[in-house]
Amino acid sequence: MTEKIDFDVPEIPARIEDPGVQPHASSHLKPYRAQHQHQEALGFPGELVDGWQEKAIDKLGELTGKYRSLQVFMDSCMKCGACTDKCHYYLGTGDPNNMPVARQDLLRNVYRRYYTLPGKLFPKLVGAVDLTEDVLDQWYTYFHQCSQCRRCSVFCPVGIDTSEVSMAAREILDTVGTGQKYVNEVIGKVHRLGNNLGLPEPALADTLEGLEEDIEEEIGVPVRLPLDQAGADILLVTPSADFFAEPHVDGLIGYAKVFHQAGLSWTLSSHASEAANFGLFIGSYDNMQQVAKRIRQAALDLGVKRIVFGECGHAWRVAYNFLSTLTGPLEFLDTAFPSPQHVVEVTHNLLQSGRLQVDPSANDDKRVTYHDSCNVARGSGMGDIPGGQMLLPRQVINAVCNNFFEMPANTTGDATFCCGGGGGLLTDELIELRVKGALPRMQALQTVDKAHDITHMVAICAICKSQFAKVLPYYGFQMDQILSLHQLVGDALVWKVNEV
Amino acid sequence: MFAGWLLYLAFAIFILGLLARILRYARTPAPLKIPLMPAPRTTGGVVLRLLQEVLLFRSLFRASRWTWVFGWLFHAGLLIVALSHLQYFTDPIWGWVAMIVPFSHMAAYAMVVGLTGLLCRRIMVVRIRYISAPSDYLMLVLFLVLAGSGLLMHHVFYPDILGLRHFTLGLVSGNLSALPAQWLLWVHIGLFALLLLIFPFSKLLHAPGVFFNPVFTQRDNARGKHHVNPWSENTEPDDKR
């Protein structure tokens, strides 16, 4: 990594601690603004609209009427400060607007000004502010410094979830014409081509064919990666990064090997060649719904009985909690698998029932730890047992690898730290924020590394993997120390000679 | 008579304001399933989760031990003090009220300790100072003065208890009488009326709010149960195989 660095990479502290309030420390970090074409493809105005102030205030009122969560959150914060030292972006930058309550207050103070009696009568007393251009700019800056990881809500005595607030704020920003380029451009590509990257069907087919050759060369078994195969039992919906990038692709190869060894009939879809749903990040129900419907449509068109999601954090949150609400019931699925499943659940099940032959010593060259992805840990479930989203990935790792070690408990499970790149912030112009936001996770990684000489960190989220591949080197680790969980699985599978 | 009418007015605004707010929370849809995971799967589990939050401040305990200690002392003290005030509104005094009355001044001390701790944190911890508006300090001061004036009347400046009971029982039965003329009592009652007045318009709404927060109240049951968003156009299947 010899990329130019024009900011100071924080020293990893001995323990995670309050860096001290440093006003404006990250006020210069904002993503590129969406241009006309990015905005309009999503049904938003192309530039800041006339009368934006009134429109933004109206939209805020509309949203507090549509989302009980937002309405309760606008009213209920008692400013106890419990959340103030819980956000990885605050811990990494020290910017007080990255304290969750302060981030919410950017919106709440405007809400108080226009929608509450004390705010109308005595704005100074209650901290209510007019919606000015400065405030709009602060919204743009700091609601794009929230990865919507929900860690703060774990520690809030009334359960205020900043991710809901930042989704609402971004929806208001989009509505008045000041959206964010990265996310909106990506959603536009999904609408147009079916995936975040913009891989057209021929490119996808060519990529999968190449992977089949690679696998056969490696293990001598003709593992297939079927595309648009009507009549298959399982539709696998996975982040397009799995086709494109490292270490994601090794995870995809892992899923394919698992399906092959278990003898499952499966297919990918070129219509729904993406698990991710960035509509969530901008709080746009319409866009989220439109993206989700591609999956339902693909499942119907291909006539599958099951839908399985690959390793993608927020996609799994959407699949687990929102999918049938967004698309209508998935009544055509097999009654044994009426809801989407996570590929970790599939593998876990196969391991438990002895349908996979694994030799964990194949991974003896690795000493691994596991990063709980925020949307999996705090936004979803697995395996129909409480906390299964934490348990199942660990059980799978333990089944395929002999050397597994935990990071400190206050950085894992439902208290896990975000990788620093979630929620639509995985874009290069925010690299300083991403590096600093990764600090708490890097601290935890260093702790387990010092105790157990870790070689790799395992994750089950495309964003986490890309983010870590990028930021690990800033902290003295190697970019290839981040692994897909299913790479570990795939590497541990034992292939009988007669299968060759 | 003035004090009586003031309290009626404050109480009416408190009840109506709070009711309006609660109705708004109840009527506003929760379009998506957003429980904070791991979440309970049953209604009983949700009740347990809420009880842990409301009675024990479980999340706050995980977040900040000092805020938890002070916050819990304040709220527990407030609860006992508030209930023991029923002694002024029941005749004869309800048995269980009579049982907690002897602890009420201890509870008031707990309030003072808790509130002082919270105020000190608000002033001294830079992070919390940063997020505090004037009203956040004043709210603590309001409760402190309420508790302090109550304690002073308990220990030093005894009000005309019989006159006070006559006044408060009159409030209940509708036969308004004059509040005994004692400045501390007037301060105490006046601030109580103020508290009732601002409750439905202030951050004190966290008290009903927590019971309507989908993050806490929703079950982890999206897999088994189809959740409908009432304002989305496409909740029904629009295509069949």
Next chain:
Amino acid sequence: MPIEVDGTIYDTDEEGYLLDFNVWSREITLKMAESDSCELTDSHWEVIHFLREYYEEYQIAPAIRILTKAVGRKLGKEKGNSKYLYQLYPEGPAKQACRYAGLPKPTGCV
């Protein structure tokens, strides 16, 4: 920040990627490399040419596996890996090499 070569101005996005794949020329790449103080070798050019060929056919940059395999074929098997590509293009093959080749930036969860 548009890029100027021989008196002609070419539009780019915020990060210096050409907006129009078809206006690309060797001179543009040289100019980009010059402002990065990156000296282009034949190996760099092999990557750039492959990226352009692939994009012309598929309208997208190649996946990393396809790129490394192609590099392995052209420059020798020991070079067919992403470590080598990062030696050539420290900012990342997908990002820096695509820019030099006049491709739009691949974005998504990558």
